[in-house]
Amino acid sequence: MEEELKCPACRHLYKNPVLLPCYHSLCLNCALHREQPAQNLQPPPDDSDNTADYPDGDKLSLVSETDSGVVCNSRPSSYIGNPNILFPPIQNSSLSLSCPMCQKVVYFDEHGANNLPKNKTLQNIVDKYGESKELPIHCQLCEDEPMEATVMCEQCEVFYCDDCREKCHPLRGPLAAHSLVNPQQGKATLRSRSKEKKTHCGEHSAEPLGMYCMSCKIAVCGLCLTDGRHANHDVQALAGMCKAQKTELSQNLHVLSEKAKGATEFIQKLKGIVDKVPDNCAQYESRISADCDLIIEAIHRRKLKLLEFVYQERDSKIKILREQISHCASKLQHTTGLLQFCIEALKETDATAFLQVGSSLVDRVLQVDMTWHKEMTFVPRVSDEIDLNLDHLSVLHSIEEMTFAQLKAPGPPILIPEECTTENNTITVAWQPHLCSFVEFYQLEIAETDKMEFKEVYSGPDTICRIENLLFRTLYNIRVKAVNNIGSSGFSDVMSIRTDEVAWFSLDPLTAHSDIILSNENQTVTCDTYEHRVVLGNLGFSQGLHYWEFTIDKYNTNADPGFGVATFDVAKDIMLGKDDKGWSMYIDHQRSWFLHSDHHHSRTEGGIDTGSVVGVLLNLDEHQLSFYVNDERQGLVAFTGLHQEVFYPAVSVNRNVQVTVHTGLDPPVESSDHDSEGEGKGVG
Numbered sequence: 022m023e024e025e026l027k028c029p030a031c032r033h034l035y036k037n038p039v040l041l042p043c044y045h046s047l048c049l050n051c052a053l054h055r056e057q058p059a060q061n062l063q064p065p066p067d068d069s070d071n072t073a074d075y076p077d078g079d080k081l082s083l084v085s086e087t088d089s090g091v092v093c094n095s096r097p098s099s100y101i102g103n104p105n106i107l108f109p110p111i112q113n114s115s116l117s118l119s120c121p122m123c124q125k126v127v128y129f130d131e132h133g134a135n136n137l138p139k140n141k142t143l144q145n146i147v148d149k150y151g152e153s154k155e156l157p158i159h160c161q162l163c164e165d166e167p168m169e170a171t172v173m174c175e176q177c178e179v180f181y182c183d184d185c186r187e188k189c190h191p192l193r194g195p196l197a198a199h200s201l202v203n204p205q206q207g208k209a210t211l212r213s214r215s216k217e218k219k220t221h222c223g224e225h226s227a228e229p230l231g232m233y234c235m236s237c238k239i240a241v242c243g244l245c246l247t248d249g250r251h252a253n254h255d256v257q258a259l260a261g262m263c264k265a266q267k268t269e270l271s272q273n274l275h276v277l278s279e280k281a282k283g284a285t286e287f288i289q290k291l292k293g294i295v296d297k298v299p300d301n302c303a304q305y306e307s308r309i310s311a312d313c314d315l316i317i318e319a320i321h322r323r324k325l326k327l328l329e330f331v332y333q334e335r336d337s338k339i340k341i342l343r344e345q346i347s348h349c350a351s352k353l354q355h356t357t358g359l360l361q362f363c364i365e366a367l368k369e370t371d372a373t374a375f376l377q378v379g380s381s382l383v384d385r386v387l388q389v390d391m392t393w394h395k396e397m398t399f400v401p402r403v404s405d406e407i408d409l410n411l412d413h414l415s416v417l418h419s420i421e422e423m424t425f426a427q428l429k430a431p432g433p434p435i436l437i438p439e440e441c442t443t444e445n446n447t448i449t450v451a452w453q454p455h456l457c458s459f460v461e462f463y464q465l466e467i468a469e470t471d472k473m474e475f476k477e478v479y480s481g482p483d484t485i486c487r488i489e490n491l492l493f494r495t496l497y498n499i500r501v502k503a504v505n506n507i508g509s510s511g512f513s514d515v516m517s518i519r520t521d522e523v524a525w526f527s528l529d530p531l532t533a534h535s536d537i538i539l540s541n542e543n544q545t546v547t548c549d550t551y552e553h554r555v556v557l558g559n560l561g562f563s564q565g566l567h568y569w570e571f572t573i574d575k576y577n578t579n580a581d582p583g584f585g586v587a588t589f590d591v592a593k594d595i596m597l598g599k600d601d602k603g604w605s606m607y608i609d610h611q612r613s614w615f616l617h618s619d620h621h622h623s624r625t626e627g628g629i630d631t632g633s634v635v636g637v638l639l640n641l642d643e644h645q646l647s648f649y650v651n652d653e654r655q656g657l658v659a660f661t662g663l664h665q666e667v668f669y670p671a672v673s674v675n676r677n678v679q680v681t682v683h684t685g686l687d688p689p690v691e692s693s694d695h696d697s698e699g700e701g702k703g704v705g
Contacts, residue, residue, distance in 0.1 A: 026147050029121045030055060034156070035147050039137035045122040046143055052118060052134035059117045059128055141215070148208055158204035160185050173207025175200040180207065233262040294456075316420070331407060338403045345402050352397050356389060430508035431458035434484075434501050436516045441499075445560055446491045446520050452484055452501050452513065460503040470496045470517060493565060494522045524567055525685045526560035526670065533557075534593040537674075545574065546672060547679035553596040555603070557587060558670035558682070564641050568688040569670060570649075571680040573633045576610070580677035583607040583616065584635050586646060586663075587671040597673035604660045605673070606648040608635070613650070615659040625656040635680075638688055639668060649689060 028035050030051035037049040047055070116133040119126050129136055151158070159167035160182035170180035174190060176199045181190055190196055202210065220240070222228045228242035235255035245251060363382050369375040432455025440451035448467075454460050465479035465486050475498070479486040491497065496519045500512040527543040533556035538547050548554050571584055583597035585605030591597070598605035598616030605616050610628040614621040627650055629635065636649030646660040674680060 023150070026143075026150055034151065035140075035143055038140040038143045038147070039134060040140040041118075041120050041125075041137065042127055043120050043123050043125045045120050046140045047121070047134075049134065049137075052137060055121070056116045056118050056129075056133045059115055145212065145215075148212060152205065152208065158208065162189055170204045172201040173204050173210075175202060175207065175210060178207075178211060180204055231259050232256050233259045235262075327411065331409065334407055334409060338405075338407075341403050342401065349397060356393075359385060359389060431455055431460045431503035431505055431510045433510045434460075434463060434503050434513045436499070436501065436513050438516060440485075441516065441518060443518055443520055445524050445526070446489070446493050448488045448491060448497065448499070448518055448520065450486050450488065450499055450501070450516075450518075454484070454503060455510065458503060458510070459505050461505045463501055463503055464509075465499070465501045466512075468498045470498050473498070475500065490563065491520050493520050493524065495520050523685045523687070524560055524562070524569075526558045526569075526682075527684075528556050528672075528682060529559035530556075532559075532589070532593070532669075541681060544683075545679065545681040546674055547575070548675050551675050551677070552594070553583065553673045553675050555587070555591060555593040555595070555597050555671060555673045557589070557591070558684075561589070561667040561669045562639060562641060563667045566642060566688055567639045568636060568686050570634050570636045570683045570686060571672060572683065573629050573631055573635070573678065574681055575679040576629060576631045576633075577677035578610050580675060581607050581609040582675075582678045582680060583671075583673040584637055584648065585659075585671055586637070586639055586668040588666055589669060591671065595673075597671050603671060604646055604663070604668075605671070606635075606655060606659060607673075608650070608655075613648075613655055615648075615656070617660060623656050623659065627653075627655060636689065637670065639663075639670075641668070652689065654689075 023034075026034050028038070028048045028051055029045070030047055033048075035046065035048055038046045039049050039052055040046055041052075115131050116129040117126055118129070118134055150156075157169045158173075158180055160170045161167070161180045162185040163182060168182035168184070171183050172186060173180045177190065179190070186201075190199070220230050222230055222240075222242035222245060225242050225244045228244050230240040230242055232241050232243070232246060233239070233256065234241050234245075234251050235257060237251065237254065240259055241251060241256070246256060363386060366375065366378060366382055434452045434454055437451045437453060440449075442449045450465060452463070460482075462480055462482050463484070464477055465488075466475040467478050467488060468475040469492070478488050496517055498515050498517050500515045502512045503510045528539055528546055530537075530539050530543060533539065533546075534548075534554035536548050536550045536552070536554045537556045538549055539545065539556070543559075546556055573582075581596075583603075583605035584607075585597055585603060587597060587603040587605075591602035592600045596605070596607060596616070597603045598607065598621075599619050601618040603617065606613050607616055607621075608614075608629055610630055611626070612628055613625050615623045629650065634649075634651055636652070638647040638649065640647070641663060644661060644663045645658050646663060647658050648655040670682070672680060672682070
């Protein structure tokens with residue numbers, strides 16, 4: 022808690038802390054050093070939101086004509102006007118001080134910050150903290166940087182260093198009889214004396230403080246109560262208020278302590294995760310190395326196959342070229358042989374002998390010359406280049422772009438029971454992802470417990486879902502799983518939750534005509550016009566047996582209210598049943614009629630008056646609508662064939678009538694002969 026014990030101005034442990042009206046504290050010396058002439062320090066601009074920082078009792082003007090400045094130890098939290106100005110300037114304000122924490126301004130008379138009350142509780146805590154940490158106690162008389170105190174005078178109650186003791190408290194003369202003790206012992210002595218002292222009133226020094234003024238938020242004595250300043254104020258016993266505030270603080274601390282305990286456990290959990298991260302990283306490093314080694318081995322195997330193909334290409338080219346060389350050499354050998362033979366024949370001097378072979382030699386030479394270009398070409402059959410092009414760039418790019426597609430499939434989500442609620446036939450389900458799971462979306466499934474056939478009711482990224490249109494008084498099992506691009510988790514633990522036994526609803530101001538007036542938590546309705554106006558309930562039904570009643574609170578014989586059901590888009594500016602979206606019974610003080618699509622029928626004797634009760638029975642299992650007046654069925658079944666719609670309770674009134682709806686009721690007993698009870702099903 023060391024930060025709590027440091028002055029916001031000097032950032033050292035508090036010394037002689039004083040309490041500002043804003044309940045922040047400063048060292049007395051820091052407060053004195055921060056004082057400025059009143060005219061030099063302007064308060065920050067008025068901000069209406071800041072009024073929330075002050076209790077109602079602080080918003081009173083407690084500066085009277087007899088006040089000369091501000092006596093802070095009697096009115097520590099009063100202000101007037103601008104909430105940023107604590108103790109606003111009066112005629113003779115001469116000094117002001119701005120709180121370094123909240124920048125609120127307090128004005129003083131010429132005594133300045135010395136008016137501020139001592140924060141004794143804070144000083145005691147600082148003293149205890151200093152003793153527990155064995156912090157040095159400083160001399161109280163050093164002018165510059167205080168030296169560490171070596172003694173304390175029990176009579177003077179002052180801490181001295183050696184130099185200041187020699188100068189200001191010599192061990193001779195009258196001071197020789199004073200008792201000097203070590204600083205730690207002196208601290209303990211001062212604290213013991215402080216506990217033994219009774220705190221006296223600042224206004225009446227002889228009177229002990231025994232009461233606490235709740236309006237002024239200060240301790241007062243008996244005389245303070247008789248001088249008129251606390252007249253009509255709520256005053257309590259000081260000890261009792263102290264005990265009550267300590268109890269309240271203890272209770273609040275307990276709540277905060279539980280949160281701190283939860284935070285501590287969470288931090289420990291995080292530390293456990295931190296410890297596991299290196300091990301998991303090492304495991305994953307091994308997996309990456311193994312995967313890369315597999316790729317390297319595959320590349321090495323492919324390299325050998327590619328080199329083998331290159332070697333085959335090399336051997337093939339050499340073979341072709343050697344065959345061409347052999348062929349050319351053979352042809353050249355035959356040609357040069359013919360040339361040498363013909364040259365020798367040309368040397369024959371005997372004409373007769375030469376002519377015997379001359380013509381044949383000419384033919385042979387011509388024949389060789391004519392076939393030379395066919396049998397001897399000077400173009401290599403293959404080149405010396407290896408005519409292959411390795412397509413490695415695409416593979417290289419793939420390797421360079423190789424990354425993690427996804428770490429892993431998510432873990433199962435965790436349902437949060439304390440945040441799962443039910444209202445009528447609607448269940449709200451909340452969950453949180455498994456720790457360290459990446460989730461793209463969730464799938465929520467629900468099943469009636471007696472059927473156990475789960476069906477999906479939600480798929481999306483949210484971690485909260487409102488499931489509507491369920492059966493009333495039914496127990497449901499709920500589960501959820503998480504999905505990402507790797508796969509899906511297992512389902513969470515199954516949680517069971519039951520819908521309400523019967524339907525509770527109120528009238529919906531969002532669906533009401535602008536002339537409708539709702540009160541009594543939207544249970545009571547009237548109108549400020551003589552025309553009929555419609556309002557719907559905030560819950561609709563599509564299945565089951567439902568019953569509700571209207572009590573006639575006020576009735577004028579000129580009124581004929583309409584009661585019944587309607588679809589959501591019913592006309593709101595005409596009597597219920599005038600269009601094809603409403604089914605109603607409208608009734609006056611003598612008789613009633615059933616009305617739908619502006620067609621009324623089945624006139625029935627028996628009307629209403631103030632105090633009468635009109636019941637509406639909607640049986641969607643039989644697709645019927647019936648009405649009751651004072652617990653007696655009004656005529657036969659009013660309407661049949663109510664199919665494939667969501668029906669909302671509805672009523673139409675004018676200013677001559679006021680009615681109150683009552684919901685969550687069991688249907689009349691006699692309805693069992695006509696209507697089978699079923700499970701309710703609706704939409705909110």
